Amino acid sequence: xxxxxxxxxxxxxxxxxxxxxxxxxxxxxxxxxxxxxxxxxxxxxxxxxxxxxxxxxxxxxxxxxxxxxxxxxxxxxxxxxxxxxxxxxxxxxxxxxxxxxxxxxxxxxxxxxxxxxxxxxxxxxxxxxxxxxxxxxxxxxxxxxxxxxxxxxxxxxxxxxxxxxxxxxxxxxxxxxxxxxxxxxxxxxxx
Amino acid sequence: xxxxxxxxxxxxxxxxxxxxxxxxxxxxxxxxxxxxxxxxxxxxxxxxxxxxxxxxxxxxxxxxxxxxxxxxxxxxxxxxxxxxxxxxxxxxxxxxxxxxxxxxxxxxxxxxxxxxxxxxxxxxxxxxxxxxxxxxxxxxxxxxxxxxxxxxxxxxxxxxxxxxxxxxxxxxxxxxxxxxxxxxxxxxxxxxxxxxxxxxxxxxxxxxxxxxxxxxxxxxxxxxxxxxxxxxxxxxxxxxxxxxxxxxxxxxxxxxxxxxxxxxxxxxxxxxxxxxxxxxxxxxxxxxxxxxxxxxxxxxxxxxxxxxxxxxxxxxxxxxxxxxxxxxxxxxxxxxxxxxxxxxxxxxxxxxxxxxxxxxxxxxxxxxxxxxxxxxxxxxxxxxxxxxxxxxxxxxxxxxxxx
Numbered sequence: 135x136x137x138x139x140x141x142x143x144x145x146x147x148x149x150x151x152x153x154x155x156x157x158x159x160x161x162x163x164x165x166x167x168x169x170x171x172x173x174x175x176x177x178x179x180x181x182x183x184x185x186x187x188x189x190x191x192x193x194x195x196x197x198x199x200x201x202x203x204x205x206x207x208x209x210x211x212x213x214x215x216x217x218x219x220x221x222x223x224x225x226x227x228x229x230x231x232x233x234x235x236x237x238x239x240x241x242x243x244x245x246x247x248x249x250x251x252x253x254x255x256x257x258x259x260x261x262x263x264x265x266x267x268x269x270x271x272x273x274x275x276x277x278x279x280x281x282x283x284x285x286x287x288x289x290x291x292x293x294x295x296x297x298x299x300x301x302x303x304x305x306x307x308x309x310x311x312x313x314x315x316x317x318x319x320x321x322x323x324x325x
Numbered sequence: 326x327x328x329x330x331x332x333x334x335x336x337x338x339x340x341x342x343x344x345x346x347x348x349x350x351x352x353x354x355x356x357x358x359x360x361x362x363x364x365x366x367x368x369x370x371x372x373x374x375x376x377x378x379x380x381x382x383x384x385x386x387x388x389x390x391x392x393x394x395x396x397x398x399x400x401x402x403x404x405x406x407x408x409x410x411x412x413x414x415x416x417x418x419x420x421x422x423x424x425x426x427x428x429x430x431x432x433x434x435x436x437x438x439x440x441x442x443x444x445x446x447x448x449x450x451x452x453x454x455x456x457x458x459x460x461x462x463x464x465x466x467x468x469x470x471x472x473x474x475x476x477x478x479x480x481x482x483x484x485x486x487x488x489x490x491x492x493x494x495x496x497x498x499x500x501x502x503x504x505x506x507x508x509x510x511x512x513x514x515x516x517x518x519x520x521x522x523x524x525x526x527x528x529x530x531x532x533x534x535x536x537x538x539x540x541x542x543x544x545x546x547x548x549x550x551x552x553x554x555x556x557x558x559x560x561x562x563x564x565x566x567x568x569x570x571x572x573x574x575x576x577x578x579x580x581x582x583x584x585x586x587x588x589x590x591x592x593x594x595x596x597x598x599x600x601x602x603x604x605x606x607x608x609x610x611x612x613x614x615x616x617x618x619x620x621x622x623x624x625x626x627x628x629x630x631x632x633x634x635x636x637x638x639x640x641x642x643x644x645x646x647x648x649x650x651x652x653x654x655x656x657x658x659x660x661x662x663x664x665x666x667x668x669x670x671x672x673x674x675x676x677x678x679x680x681x682x683x684x685x686x687x688x689x690x691x692x693x694x695x696x697x698x699x700x701x702x703x704x705x706x707x708x709x710x711x712x713x714x715x716x717x718x719x720x721x722x723x724x725x726x727x728x
Contacts, residue, residue, distance in 0.1 A: 167496070186374075189493045191367035192463050196491035199398055199464060224377040229369070 135159035135240065138179035140170070142188060146255045150183065153251035157244055171197050181241065182231040183248050191229065198231060219245055226252040271309045278312035281319045328354070329556050334363045334371045334383035337590045338494065338512045339600050340411045340541050341384040342580065343622065347560070347567040349583050356559035364588065367493060368463050375544065376402050381553060382560070384410060385544035388465040388638045391658045397465075397646065405550050406542035406635075407666035408561050409628045412621035413532040414540055415468050416516040416605065417475075419508035420501055423457075424526035424608075431526075431608040433616060436533050436710040440479025447486050460492035460500060460509035467540055470641040471531045472510040477727070478711040483645070501525045512540075513600035513620075514592045521596060523609040530605070532618040535687065537625070537707035539634040542662075550666070558670035565676055568623035577602040625704050626677050630662035633683040636717035640724060650721050659717070668698065677702050686715040 137159055141147035147163045154161055162177050164170060167190055174182070174197065184191060219242065223230055226249040232241055275297065282293035297315070301308045335341040347353045348360040363380050365371045368389060375383045376393075390404045419427065427442035428434035450457050461469040473483045483489055492500050494515045500506045502524040509519075510531065519525030531538060543564070550557055570576055581598035584590045590597060599605050603620060604613035621627050639658035643650050664682045671678060677700030684695075687709040694703045709715075715723055 186370045187366065189366040189495060191369040192493060193491050195369050196464055221377045224373050224379070229373065 135181065135236075136162065136177060136179045137244070138162045138164060138174060138177050138182045140164045140182065140184040140188060140190070140194070142167070143185065146185065146252075149255050149258075150248060150251045153247050153254075154244065157247070170194070180233045180236055181244065184229050184231070185252075186224065186227045186229055194231075223249050223252075227256065228252045271312075274309060274316055275312045278315040281315055281324065328357055328359045329559075330359050330361060331382060331553070331556055331560060332361045332363060332380045334365060334374050334380035336366065336368060336371055336384060336494070337364060337592070338384075338541075339514060339584060339590060339597055340414050340512060340620065340622075341590070342571060342584055342601065343410055343564040343567045343628075344382075344384070344543070344560070345584065345589050346571055346580060347563040350567060350570055352563040352566040352570075353560070356563045358556060358559050358563060360560075362588070366495065368466075375404075375546065381549055382543050382545040382557070384541055386463055386466045387539050387542045387635070388467060388470065388642060389463060390542055390544040391635060391638055391661050392465040392642065394661050395642075395654060395657055397642070397648070403547040404544045404661060405547050405663050405666075406544050406630055406661055407550065407557060407663040407670075408543040408564060409539055409630050409634070409662075410541040410543055410564075410622070412537050412540055412627050413530065413535075413618065414600065414620035415471070415510060415512045415531040416527045416619075417472065417508060417510045417529045417531070418497075418501070418516045418519045418525040418527050420506075421524065421526050423507055424528050428526075428528045431611045431614070433530060433533065433607065433614060434528060436475060436529055437479065439528055440475060440481070443476070444479055444481050447481050451486060456486065456488045457507045458488045458490055458505070460490055460497055460506040460511070462494055462511055463491060465642070467538060467638070468510040468512070468531070470638065470645070471534045471538060473645055474641070475529070475534045475710070498522050498524055513605075514590065514596040517596040517599055517605065518592070520606055520609055520611075521593075526609075527605055527607040530616055530619050532616070532621070533710060535707075535709050536618060537621065537627075537686075537704075539631075539638070542630065550663075554666075557666065561667060561670035562674060565623075565628065565671065565674075568628060571601070572623045574602060626679055626702050628667070629679060630664050630667055631679075631682065631684060631686075632659045632662050632664065633686050633715070633717040635659045635662040636683070636720060637686050637715050640715070640720045643720070644724055644727065650724065655720055672699070676700060683717050686717075687712075688714045 139147050139150050142165055144165050147165055151161050151163055164173050170190055228248055230245055278297060279290055279293040282296055283290060297308050297311050301311045333344045344360055353360050363374060368386060371383050374380045390406050393402055394404050424430055426446060428439045447457055461472060476483050481487060492509060494511050497509045497511050497515045498519045501519055516527050520527060571580055577598060581594050581601055584597050585592060585594035599613060603617050604615050606613050636659045639655055668678055678698040679702055680696035680698050687707060689704045689707045692703055692705050
């Protein structure tokens with residue numbers, strides 16, 4: 135069984151590839167837009183997995199529509215009984231195209247794996263975004279502390295204590311107070 | 326009144342403007358709605374999200390809504406279109422050197438004359454062993470059908486003498502620059518981007534091929550319409566008000582700025598302004614060329630989902646997909662457009678409502694007042710460039726005459 139994974143996001147493509155490593159068959163990664171259809175034609179995959187955010191989906195579907203009259207008809211899933219599986223894959227952000235005639239029993243485990251890997255990647259990205267957000271918060275608080283230290287000639291622990299006190303008395307988060315300080319400082323001509 | 330949410334899927338094109346502006350200008354809110362938008366970069370994904378419940382309604386190619394309902398190419402899912410998001414707004418852009426041979430660059434040519442010159446180009450390319458390759462956004466798009474209609478009426482056989490391929494709108498300029506395609510029929514701002522990058526020249530607007538041709542619709546699952554009927558009617562009222570605001574030239578600058586935002590179309594504001602003010606620039610460094618019919622989003626009951634428009638799209642699907650015509654399929658396709666919902670939404674507003682649900686398309690040659698259920702509707706010229714008319718009661722006869 136030949137599986138093509140088309141994903142402009144190389145990191146995600148690798149994660150999916152890794153997840154499918156236990157599957158019997160060849161796996162081909164395609165990440166660029168250039169020569170996409172020629173690559174597909176050359177690989178002649180039984181299954182194509184593509185992320186929903188890929189701008190080449192319409193181009194690929196058109197190719198499959200045309201290929202339906204050719205030797206290897208490919209469709210998005212085989213019949214309507216796959217509806218739950220399609221819904222799960224759409225929720226995970228992946229579309230799957232399968233060569234007509236491939237037994238459903240061989241497709242489902244592979245799809246389930248692909249969906250799991252897509253979900254895992256989405257979680258990783260959410261974690262990363264959260265970590266980045268935390269980092270940005272830390273930087274803002276540091277800047278606010280420096281502004282207070284410079285303008286009030288106080289120490290770093292004292293500056294942090296002031297932010298904290300203000301946050302508690304106004305029932306807001308420290309980061310909100312820090313942002314207000316940085317914004318106000320910017321407005322007053324500081325940088 | 327509590328605010329109800331509707332999630333709207335769309336592709337970054339200027340003709341997604343009405344729901345976006347309904348939200349941004351507060352018309353949705355006045356109807357008790359809050360609209361959230363899901364931006365995607367392929368029609369396949371806009372459609373999948375609609376079918377699997379990520380969105381409540383979507384900006385959709387009208388022929389794709391019909392093909393999906395008929396189950397052409399995939400299992401059938403019933404979609405309905407209670408509102409037409411606009412008429413035309415697309416253009417045909419050719420590679421610069423090719424454009425210079427088929428028309429006078431910088432002027433919108435006469436479709437027959439441009440077509441005759443194009444036929445000569447197609448034939449000389451064939452003699453040199455090469456088929457010209459033209460891009461469209463999707464097999465089931467009015468772009469594809471209008472391009473093919475024009476070519477065929479000018480004696481050029483699509484598929485045989487020219488190759489028609491799918492290209493995603495944001496990549497049209499790249500594909501033209503890289504020599505992958507010789508031309509394309511696409512929506513805005515992507516023609517203007519070809520001109521701006523000096524890789525192509527706009528030679529025709531699709532409005533010149535069919536003066537009042539249906540373009541995108543607001544599509545939704547049939548059962549979702551039934552479940553959210555009141556909210557959908559509220560959305561229709563909000564979009565009509567957005568349309569009225571949109572066509573006032575005094576608002577074009579503001580609207581271009583909103584549409585240019587990255588969460589919406591995400592393109593250069595000045596290019597978007599050209600399209601929405603009906604002043605496309607056809608050739609690099611050329612002047613804007615005013616063409617009032619370029620995009621048509623409001624007047625003359627432009628948003629009314631005429632069953633006859635859906636029937637015309639079905640006729641083209643039969644024609645180009647070589648489907649067998651059937652009365653039953655024609656009925657199914659025609660019924661995707663839901664004028665009953667549009668009427669019911671606007672009955673209490675006094676807005677213009679035609680008396681009929683169908684008309685002979687392309688039959689109006691001069692200003693004509695038509696029967697109205699309420700309001701006054703005067704239609705201006707709505708011809709096909711070759712003078713044919715389409716009577717939805719005789720699709721087989723229409724198709725036979727085209728061959």
